[in-house]
Amino acid sequence: MVNELVTTTKKILVISLGGKDTEYATLRDYFVQEDYETSFVYNERDLYGLLENKKCFDVILLDVERELDKQIVSIQSLKRYCPHTIVVPVTKEGDMDITLEMRMLSQGFYERITKPVHCESLKGILRRVFQKIDTDRILKRLEQEREIAKNINRLVLSYQTYKDFCNALCLELRRIVEFDYFSIISRFESSGEYYTYLLDLEQNIHNFQISTELTTNLERYFYEDVSKCGKAVIKNELYKDRDRDEKCMLNNDKITSYMVYPLFIDNALSGCINILSKSGAQYTETHRNLIDQVSAQITVALMNTMLLDSLTTSQKKYKDMVExxxxxxxxxxxxxxxxxxxxxxxxxxxxxxxxxxxxxxxxxxxxxxxxxxxxxxxxxxxxxxxxxxxxxxxxxxxxxxxxxxxxxxxxxxxxxxxxxxxxxxxVTERRDLEKKVSEYHERLENLLRENTLRLSETKKKMYHQKKFLDALIQNTKVYVVTINSKGKVVFVNRAIENRFGYALKEVFGKSVVDVFIPRDRMADLLDDIQMLLSGDRGEQIELPFATRDNHVRDILWNVTYFKDEYDAVSNINLFGYDVTEQNVLREQLIQAEKMSSLGTMISGVAHELNNPLSIILNFGELMMMREKLSKSATNRLQHIIDASQRCARIVENLLKFATKRKTVRREQYICINEVLKEALALKLHELRVNNIKVEQLLSPNLPMTMVDRVQLMQVFINLINNAYDAVRNAPDRGILILRTSRKGGEIVIEFEDNGPGIQDQEKLFTPFYTTKEVGKGTGLGLAVSYGIVKEHGGTIIGNNTQKGAIFTVMLPIKEQTNKDINLPVIKREYNFKGLHLLLVEDEVSIAESCAELLTTKGCHVTSASSAKDAVIAIQKDHFDIVVMDLKMPGEMSGIQLYEWMMSHIPAMKGKIILMTGDTLSTECGAFIEMSKADLISKPFHFNDFLEKIDQMAKDTGALQA
Missing domain, CATH: 3.30.450.20 (PAS domain)
Known part of the structure; x- marks a missing residue:
């Protein structure tokens, strides 16, 4: 860093006002020999000419022997033009006049040269002078870097949005790093979104956006480049030495040099800083070291700002819900x-x-x-x-x-x-009722205290009041129970009798716990019941009551205590209302929110997976169409296609679970043992590495049945994974036993382990419930498995054994009802000759595979990678059919393209086939339902694709039936 700041070309100005060139002739050769760039001035006119032209010098050698006052005036003028230049006086040998010396020092002179000038002494003086110059520059640069680092640290502690932080960071770095183009890319891990900040000074572009993928080729190139090498990339003078890819990428933007600095969190790439020059600026290790000093703070600040932006969005949603x-x-x-x-x-x-x-x-x-x-x-x-x-x-x-x-x-x-x-x-209505009951109790007590002379009248009034009070209590919908201090039932009203099936004569004198409290919840409620009977519970308590037929209802009770003359609790009145439905609704709301979040997440995952699955499946089927394939090549292609179909089915099952959407099972007539062995093979290496013993007790006479192979394998893998997690850290050697057998008309599959057992069987198949550590379980595996087994008409249960746990899956034995599902074979009789089709697809590989297939069938295909390109193509040419993707990046989406065609070319209605890998999102689902257009979901078989096009071409008359 220091070496980069030392003086390179050293410029010296020799001033000898009134002097002659011959006096310094001997020094010229010395200056040339030492590579000094030297100028000589012998009069004031030439001096001011140099200064007016703003020519800068590092050192000025000033001969001060002649006309002292004029020299001082010249020095003052000189300092106005060159305030930071070091001036070295040249004097005659001997002591300088004290007045001249003081005035020279006041002008900032440094060192002193005496005549006659000797090269050795001059060399030492100039060496010390230039060392001072270099030291001053280094100190100034270091001070500037410390100030910038301090400012960046201050930014990190500030509370800013992502864009504001990037603006401030850009201004700070611009002070010491020259650039024409600056951008920052950050990836928000939780959502998979990219935050991109961009500043292009030449084109006056200042942009900030959040997207699921990088939208500019330049940012995508730099992000992929730095992710491969994992360190900062610095390249200068690209016009001299540039590989072919770089030329294609950077020539159009006239970039001459760049520096890309990666940002890491826990050794994982989280983003990068891109600094580019179009004017020949050079980037060095000094610049990299500067960013290195504050990279950790910058990374944390960027993560914090992204969390802040995400939190702001969540807070807005929460505020709307509350409002x-x-x-x-x-x-x-x-x-x-x-x-x-x-x-x-x-x-x-x-x-x-x-x-x-x-x-x-x-x-x-x-x-x-x-x-x-x-x-x-x-x-x-x-x-x-x-x-x-x-x-x-x-x-x-x-x-x-x-x-x-x-x-x-x-x-x-x-x-x-x-x-x-x-x-x-x-609760105004309920409180009014309680108030009335309390008021009547008070009035009743007051009547009892009246004097004996009005006893008969009082008794009559008390009778009517009691009758009214009894009628009120008996006919209210509020549950009323009175118990004594020992918990014995003294009174229950008609609402209790109607709802719970017990009359007063049946329960009078019996323990309220024995009659009404559910047996399986007795232990959990014991402390609350003791506090209630002791009088320390307060005004409210929620206790469940069981009906005569053991149906449990959650009741919220308002508690009133009656005390005797010794201030001891004699009776306890309970006024309650049923909150069972409210509690159920609350749990359903929480569950619905979880499922909604899961559905949104899986929808995004499905869309991202379905495109690459389409590419694998499509190119695999294209390869299968080729003639003269070897048997081994055919088998390998078959494995590729089977694997992609399996992935697609797993995605489909997840979508089904998250959205309750029905899917069609693809049943095959197979042996359960084979599916179980395939599932075990996927986990066998991990089981062996962790010293887990696997015993396979598989019945050799197990009958075949009709099941969905992919779904059933998913169930088996989930159960094997659960057993693996349970026994992996067991004190003894882990054991996993797999059994299959036939029991009547069912096939029984058992997974037994010697782990700690099942902790809460009631919540075993509840979505999101897990006993694993945070980050090691989602609580979905058993819930998904339960749904799959249930759809097959079977059952799945989990129980504890003396040594661990056992899960049992029972599936019905079904006779073969259809042939095994084989790979769809492309019909070779399709003939699309004369058909002109527009294919709109931003995924290049999908577009290429579809275009290649259609071309082999005689179709004339025009491809467009964006909706904007499709509009241009439609305006130039006529198309019989348009096949288009719904979700495309860019200024115009697939939905907007469809609406444009319906507005400008209504005749295209009924001639459009939509493609998408995301039918779950609200926007896509609503549009598909509204448009009534033909749809083919990704990934798809080519046979279905060709059949859809053939049918539309015949229906619209583009091809003759």
């Missing part, structure tokens, strides 16, 4: 101040959002309840055990709403405080 929720939702700080209230809350309470932002929860609470609610709220901040607040809210217009507030406390790092998310439920 449109059918319940009141509050967001408050630890002091109860409102941070946010959704639209329904603002409407019901009658306040604006600005007004609510200045209010606290306790401003809406009636004054008599404020102290209690504050205490409960503060306890919630300390230990959030009971997250329900039961209170009343006052609207702006004085209306009282009885509510239950369900609170969730989370720590917000941005606010450095607890944040409370609250869901508010209006």
């Amino acid at each position: 449109n929720a059918p319940e009141i939702i509050f967001k408050m700080d630890s002091h109860g101040k409102f941070l946010h209230v959704n639209r329904l809350g603002l409407d019901l309470l009658g306040y604006s959002a600005k007004e609510m932002s200045r209010m606290y929860l306790f401003d809406l609470i009636p004054s008599e309840n404020v102290a209690v609610v504050k205490e409960q709220y503060n306890m919630l901040m300390i230990a959030p055990k009971d997250n329900r607040l039961v209170t009343a809210l006052l609207t702006r217009y004085g209306k009282v709403l009885d509510v239950e507030i369900f609170c969730s406390v989370q720590y917000d790092t941005s606010h450095r405080n607890n944040i409370v998310s609250a869901f508010v439920r209006d």
Whole structure:
């Protein structure tokens, strides 16, 4: 780095005002010999001529012997033009006049040369002068680099979007690195998206975009280049030495040199910085070292900004969901101040959002309840055990709403405080009923205390009041249960009798636990029941009750305690309502959100997999069409096609699971033992490496049956993987036993291991439930397997054994109903001579294979790699049929191309075949349903492709039937 900054061409100006050339004649030869670029000036006119032309020098040798005052004036003028140039005075031998010396020092002179000038002494002085110049330059450059590194570190700590950070980083790097083109590429691992920032100074382009693939050839070239070598790439003077690919890529952009610096996270490439020059700038190790110092900070900052952008998008979705929720939702700080209230809350309470932002929860609470609610709220901040607040809210217009507030406390790092998310439920009607019951109880007690002189009248009134109260309690839909302090049933109302099937005479005096609490949940609820009986439970408790026929219902109970004269609990009144459906709906909502996320993810994966699968399948079938293929080549091609079909079926099964979409099983008449052996072969090496013993107890007389080979192999692989994970870290040697047998009209397949066993059998086949460590399981394997086995009419169960676990798959034995599925054979009688077809496909390999096939059938094919190219082709020529991909990059999508054709060429309706590998996304699915156009899904067999084109050509009259 230092060597790159030292002085190369050394420029010296010799000034001898009033002097003669002969005085320095001996020095000219010395300067030439030492490769100094030297200029001599003997009068002020020539001096100012040089200075006006802004010619720069490193050192000025100034002869100061003559006319002192004029020399000083010349020096002052000289310093105005060359403030940073070092001036060395040339004086006669001996001491310099003190006045002259002081004035010279004030002008910044450095060193001193005495006459007569000797080459050796001059050489030493000039060496020290140029060493100082080089040192000053190095220090200045180092200071500049430290400042830039400091600024970049400051950027890393700032809270910016991806684009803003790239803008600031670009400005900092531009201070020390000369470039005409600058770009940053980052890959967001979780979504697979590329963040691309681009600045082209020459063409005045400033762009930022997020896409699933790199859209420019230049960025794609640099990203692939640096990913191959794994280190920074620096190339200069490309016009001299450039390989053929680089010439094709870079000549059009007039690029002369470039530097590509990779960015890594955990040794994995996460992006790169591209710096290019079109004006001949040179890039060196110095530039690479500078970026090297801050690359880690830059990488972290880019990841943080991408997470920030993603978080901003998620927050917007969350905000929309909260705003449109059918319940009141509050967001408050630890002091109860409102941070946010959704639209329904603002409407019901009658306040604006600005007004609510200045209010606290306790401003809406009636004054008599404020102290209690504050205490409960503060306890919630300390230990959030009971997250329900039961209170009343006052609207702006004085209306009282009885509510239950369900609170969730989370720590917000941005606010450095607890944040409370609250869901508010209006329970005014239920509270009114409880209030009436309480009021009648109070009135009843007051009547009992009246004097004996009005006893008969009091008894009469009490009778009517009790009758009214009994009727009210018996006819309400709220469940009412009264128990004593020992848990014995004292009273149940008619709602309990109707719903749970027990009359009062059947349960009176019996333990509420023995009658109503489900046996299998007794242990989990024991602590809550003890707290309820002791009087320490609070105002609410959720306890399940079982009906006479053992159907369990979730009931939310409001608890009221009656105490005797010794302040001991005598009776406990429970007022409850059924929340079973609410709990089920809540679980279904959570499950639906998970399945929706999975569906979106699998949709993207399916689209990305179906294109390469189409290429493999299409070229494989093209090779199979060739004549004189050897038997070994035919077998290998058959393996390739079988494997691609298997991958396509796996993708189809995943789509089916995530979207509940029905798929057609491709059943074959096969032996289960063969499928099991194939599945085991895929995992056998890993089992042996981990010293896991595999025993195959396969029945040799197992009958054949009709199954889908690919789906069944997927089930077997999932079960083998589960067993492998269970026994891999076992203290003893892991054992996996595979058994097959016949039991009646079914085939039984067993997978037994000596692992730790099944932990929770009830959730065994629940999607997303897994007992594996984070990152080692998705909770989908058994759920998918369950669906596949069920569709085959079979069953799958898991049980614990004394030494581990065993999974049993039972499949019905089916007689052969059709022939085995073989590779579709291309019909050779298709004749498309005279048919003019436009093929619109951005995937080059798919387009090539389809065009090659159609050409062999006599079809005249025109290919277009984008929707824009297709529009140009349609405007120039007439086509009988258009085959087009739906999802294409660029300015115009496949959907927009279809709409353009329907608008400008309505006659093309019914002459368009759509191709896509993504029928799951909302946009594509809705468009396919709306357009009613013919569709062929990727990957496809050529036979289906040709049949679709042949049928359309005959239907439209393009070919005669």
